[in-house]
Amino acid sequence: MSATFLLAFYTDVLGITAAAAGTLFLVARIWDAINDPIMGGIADKVFSKRVKNAKDQGKVIEKFRPYLLKGSWPVIIAAILMFIAPKGLDGTQKLIWAYATYILWGMTYTFINIPYGGLAAVMTQDTAERSKLSVSRGLGGLIGAMVTRIVVPLLLVQFSDNEAKGYLITMIVFGGITFLSYLYSYFNVKENIVIQGDTNAKFKFSDIFSVILKNRPFLAVSLASVAMLTGLLIQGSMNIYYFRENLDALELMALTGLTAIIPMLFVSVIVPKLVKNYGVKKTSWVSSLISALIFALLFFLPTSPWIYLGGTLIASVFMMIPNMIVWGMVSDCIDYNQYLSGTRQEGSIYGIYSFVRKMGQAFAGFFSGIGLSIVGYIAGADMQTTGTLLGIKFLTIGVPAIAMFIAFIAYYFIWNLTPEKQKEVIDTINNSNNNKGDLND
Structure with missing residues (x-):
């Protein structure tokens, strides 16, 4: 929902111009891109410390799965904040609010998405199995996009007299569904690659x-x-x-x-x-x-x-x-x-x-x-x-x-x-x- 309906929310509810929103997306996307390798380096560094401190080098030390739990609630809260339109703000203050909440959401999403993306590498070494995981990821994304495009407009219609309330309630509903999805993944995903010793290097x-x-x-x-x-x-x-x-x-x-x-x-x-x-x-x-x-x-x-x-x-x-x-x-x-x-x-x-x-x-x-x-x-x-x-x-x-x-x-x-x-x-x-x-x- 965040990507599909955010522009409409910015222009029709928050009240910023399409050009300003487009500039925001470009600036935030570049900043978000810079954050991705930094987050990846952090995940490697944290894991490296855990490996060094581990008493049993022969067991599976989870690298990415814990982030599904740690990062689930911050990204949901940030997404909900994006769809809040505070009253009484002037044009500049609206832009500041939009930049702050959108960039916050991007950073929290990076915190959970980078480890999520790296899971396939620690779940299996088999190329065919990795392809199945990749296909499942793509298919799941498609289903999510389809549900969003069908359900969100129906929910928004129910609040046609108060669009701001409609967007907020809709985001809360989908935020709850997303949170449960992260929890389901956390409890059902298993990292299978055994790390023997510290094989990580510090990211630059x-x-x-x-x-x-x-x-x-x-x-x-x-x-x-x-x-x-x-x-x-x-x-x-x-x-x-x-x-x-x-x-x-x-x-x-x-x-x-x-x-x-x-x-x-x-x-x-x-x-x-x-x-x-x-x-x-x-x-x-x-x-x-x-x-x-x-x-x-x-x-x-x-x-x-x-x-x-x-x-x-x-x-x-x-x-x-x-x-x-x-x-x-x-x-x-x-x-x-x-x-x-x-x-x-x-x-x-x-x-x-x-x-x-x-x-x-x-x-x-x-x-x-x-x-x-x-x-x-x-x-x-x-x-x-x-x-x-x-x-x-x-x-x-x-x-x-x-x-x-x-x-x-x-x-x-x-x-x-x-x-x-x-x-x-x-x-x-x-x-x-x-x-x-x-x-x-």
Whole structure:
């Protein structure tokens, strides 16, 4: 709910301009991105101290699960504060309140989300199982988004005479559901990787560049993720303009939800089998290339709402595959980093990856507006020029084609973890851990 309805709350209830809200999102997102690797480093450092102080080096010392309990209530409180509209504030004071509560929410979310994201790396070393966890995460996020989009408007309608109260009560309801979800995860998730000795190293901010440059799989995932996110976000932002200006069929835009939901449900079933049979490298580069080619073909086909909906439905199936398994691939990057350096930094590396993603998200939103200006879009015009319409089509279809081709390049030419290499990495890590365990006996 926080991401989907916050802009409407800011403009319609709190009373700040859309431009001011957009600037807030950009500034806060950049600040949030900086916090992610810092939080990852903190998680690694705290765990390192716990390992050193542990009496029994052969037992599982939980690294990330405790944060699901510790971070659950602060993030809920911060989210509720975001949807409070204090009375009697002037314009500047409203902005200060919005900045303070939104940034607070972002920091508390980072506190729980970075450890949550690192869980897959300490739950299993099996690539196929990590892919299943990654798919489950994506599917759960989709279900949450669907429930929010359906239920929240229904709740808000009940408070149409008092929107401020409606938003607050709705956030409290969803906050309670979220809190129970965190508790459920806390009591049912199990960390299975036994740490033999202290394998963590202290995080430095310069590690961001070191990991990106030296860890080829991480570089591939980062480049592909930024490209895919940019394509997805720009396409999502441009859809309303494409349907209204190019297709003259704004009423059909609601069907784009199906082009996201149907591929997600289909992909959630087939991805584990694809990864098991072909490995993450081949699964990722083949699906990325096919998606890029479909988008490229779609760009040159006649402008029609049904051609667009059908084409994006098929392209989205292949686009969704690497997006669904990327979180498991980050866990593989963590293993590879330990293989190279001898130190294990789940929190730091996941935090760095989250930093890269959020920077990409921040600037993708910014470039959406810039792109409209470049193509000459005029708000409120009865008809856009031919060049502008072509530009909108390029932003909506051409950019995703380029983005997925960049993802193909990253996965095919940069990612170097074949199934055989992955086995070598895991064997080396396990042998190293066993040797450290022998030294501690």
